[in-house]
Amino acid sequence: MHIPDGFLNLTTTVATTGITLGALVPAVRKVNRSLSPKRVPLMGLSAAFVFTAQLLSFPVPGGTSVHLVGAVLISILLGPYTGLIITTTALIMQALLFQHGGLFSLGANILNMGVTGCLLGYGLFRILPGNLSFRAAVPALIMTVLSGVFCALELGFSGTTPFKTGLPAMTIAATITGVVEAIATVSILSLLGKVRPDLLKLEKV
């Protein structure tokens, strides 16, 4: 869920923005250090890809439809720091073009969807044993659930939603989204493995 402006109080806004900047500043530094001229258009097009993928509706077996985040997927393909910058720019674009999320809630939204999916998600992907599908599915599921939990906590601390109903409601919704995110992430990676295996071996920064 993209938190709009006005839903978070000042303390939560400052705290989430602080954590996000603490992750984003080293990410920018790491990416800059190894930014080849060829990498610039790749990052731009990959960001456009993530943005477009976030607009597509994915059907849920049993009814309704959800939207992907794509943070774990893009981090597995291009690396965690590149993934974080791509997710950040996609969220900025969502806020500017469609008002999905606000300006001062960007910190919280990047924390919920980018820092979790890209940094924690990629970390989990690296340490998990087993085959590619398993190592991709677990972080995709867990990080999406975590983004719902974070969202409920932030809104709870802001006094916007009570923990008693907000936390279970958003965790359940995020779990459904997470299952779809995991299935989609695994299917996309296995498709790439079959059609363009070279794209799974791109430089990861």
Next chain:
Amino acid sequence: MRHAFIDKYAYRDSPVHRLNPALKVAFTLGFILTLLILSGQFHDQAWLPWLYWGCFGFLLIIIFLSGLPPLALTRKVAVILPFILAIILLNLLAGSAPAQAGHLIARSLLSILALVILVSTTRFHEILQVLALWRVPRVIRLTLSFMYRYFFLLIDEAEKMARAFRVRYQGNSNWEKLKLMSVITGILFIRSYERAERVYHAMVMRGYTGE
């Protein structure tokens, strides 16, 4: 190419459109931040609702000066309504009367209206110039500008693939549809990658060296 008109209002002309973009971005940020601080600190003060109405009146004057169609703006602001409804519902379910619900609704509606006015009167490349002025890292600005140029094409490709699949697919299994949407997304990544290679070669041909 319906989406080609996403920010069409930014390409109109009015006194508000001609204002310095840095001023507009700074004003919008200041406006939202001030609302956030005041409505948190003084939520028990009787004058706060008057401040909301004052802010709303001020934004109405800006809308009038900018010549933006009120209906289109209302439609963009309405994006937030499901979220407000969900918040109210979650409060009611918990049995807690949403004590500050009025403040929440007022400040979130005013914030999104200010944001809608900003992006409807400021072109994207102007916003990027403001980000450059404010020392936002180059890699973020470059990614944003590439994204803005190419996402229209990717949405078009995704829509074409989704349409082709809807025409051919006669089943009604959500599971199969989910798998097929994943295939479409995967192919979209391959095409994005190939387009990035072509764009890179075209840039090199024109003298691009990374700067």
